[in-house]
Amino acid sequence: MSDHVIELLGAYLDGELHNGQLRKVVAHLDECLSCQEEYAALQALSLTLQEAPLPDFPSLERFAADVALRLPRKPVIPVRRRALEISWWLVPVGLIATWIFISTVFMVSNMVEAANGFGLLSSASDWLVSGSSSSANYSAFVGQFGFLDAETLQWFTRSERVTRNLISSIFWQVAIGMFYLSWLAIWWARHTRQGLGEALRS
């Protein structure tokens, strides 16, 4: 019985056999009555299945209308487009968060340095700010000219430095804010145009 090709008869019927297997089945069917009967039964089965009629389905228009009524309102957004939209938000937000973090670190550092310079933190903050040893040399250097008292000059210098840092910081933050607003405006314009395009199409 192992020579029979019963397991291949279905594929033969379906036209799915090629080359060696096809030749083998054809040659075997020429000689084997048992496999011929099996093949005839498969043909009869296939004929019977295919001739079983279908019921009357609803018209395509009615069916499509029923489906349209049941479609959820949720817009279908392709994964790629969704990723792009998320990055439109995440990229500027990430940049601004990084900028705020860096600015804060610098601002705190400047404030600590300034406070130390004005003597508010006394010697307890020496470990934090490494400029106190140079202030003595600086004082001596300015005092040689006799224009200003060294302590007063040092006070003005520090005030100027704090103001300059603050203005610079505000300028950059305003610039970044403008950049982010422009980014949002572009995103909004694209989004509106897309929505309008779809509305016009539908």
Add this chain to the structure above:
Amino acid sequence: MTFISQANETELVTRAQNGDRNAFSELVRIHAHGVMNVVYRMCGDMHIAEDAAQETFIQAWLRFSSYQQKSSLRNWLYRIAVNTAIDMLRKDKRILPNAVEDLHLTDDQAGPEALFLTGERTDLVQGAISTLPDASRAVLILREYEGFSYKEIADSLDIPVGTVMSRLNYARKLLKEKLEVHLFTFAEVEHV
């Protein structure tokens, strides 16, 4: 299936993936008949089949962003259709008869002609199909009713071609056993 060029279908798919409901409705019209055919053969009940076909397209709409255009939309829809039909059958066990004998067809006095005329033959065939295991039934339906090649069935159901062949052999073997008494009678009636 309504004739449509591949380029048109690709354009409709792109528009539908961007949320265009009209484009999706056009795709529904194109593939509705095939999907209804598959789910009806899977369920054996017209009303359940219509619900399953609608559910198939709703699922397709919800998951349309995951559809890759390099594969066939028809195969992708049929996979959803088969799974939806199986889910609906599991929810509603009463649709499937436990055996072909459960069907009202054992009127020995009626003769093959009467059987043919009353449409019980259709019930018998559909009943026999419905008793097949889900996996084998899906393969048989795609082959016999949709004319899919083994490769297309494999792509559609995401199984190897060898599995397609073995499931098909198994389904045919079971059907032959269930319909053995009637098989040649049907063939004879066809040629009267």
